[in-house]
Amino acid sequence: MSPLIRQVFHVIHVVLTFIGGTAVLGFIGWLYKRRQENFEDRVLGMFAHDESQQWRTADGIHNDYLKQNLKDVPAWVIFPTHTNWRTGLKWRLRTVPYQARHFWRMMFFMPNEKKVEKTVLSLWKRGLLLRDRAKPKYYRLKL
Numbered sequence: 001m002s003p004l005i006r007q008v009f010h011v012i013h014v015v016l017t018f019i020g021g022t023a024v025l026g027f028i029g030w031l032y033k034r035r036q037e038n039f040e041d042r043v044l045g046m047f048a049h050d051e052s053q054q055w056r057t058a059d060g061i062h063n064d065y066l067k068q069n070l071k072d073v074p075a076w077v078i079f080p081t082h083t084n085w086r087t088g089l090k091w092r093l094r095t096v097p098y099q100a101r102h103f104w105r106m107m108f109f110m111p112n113e114k115k116v117e118k119t120v121l122s123l124w125k126r127g128l129l130l131r132d133r134a135k136p137k138y139y140r141l142k143l
Contacts, residue, residue: 040119043119
């Protein structure tokens with residue numbers, strides 16, 4: 001092991017001993033709660049910024065997030081126009097930054113469908129959303 005890594009581990013050990021493990025776990029819990037609150041605010045913002053105040057499903061909210069992640073990608077990245085192997089290679093190399101960004105966004109910023117469904121259901125239980133009686137998967141912002 002290199003001396004630099006040993007020093008880093010020693011500093012981390014000293015800091016965790018000084019602060020305490022429960023404080024670190026409490027901070028991680030606070031970060032998780034804060035992230036969930038920010039996500040709820042964004043979902044409520046989606047309902048609030050809709051001019052027609054139409055009924056929405058959790059799948060529709062998930063698709064809106066997907067649309068936000070893909071809206072700044074140029075058409076040449078999505079639809080390849082190469083005719084030979086050189087232009088195909090050039091196209092593949094030019095799309096690497098877009099693919100890396102898309103992977104990053106999908107892994108860390110795109111919520112899964114279950115999380116969206118749980119969040120919408122919890123907002124409905126707290127009384128912030130209305131649920132359609134005929135089709136219970138549809139929600140709307142309570143006015």
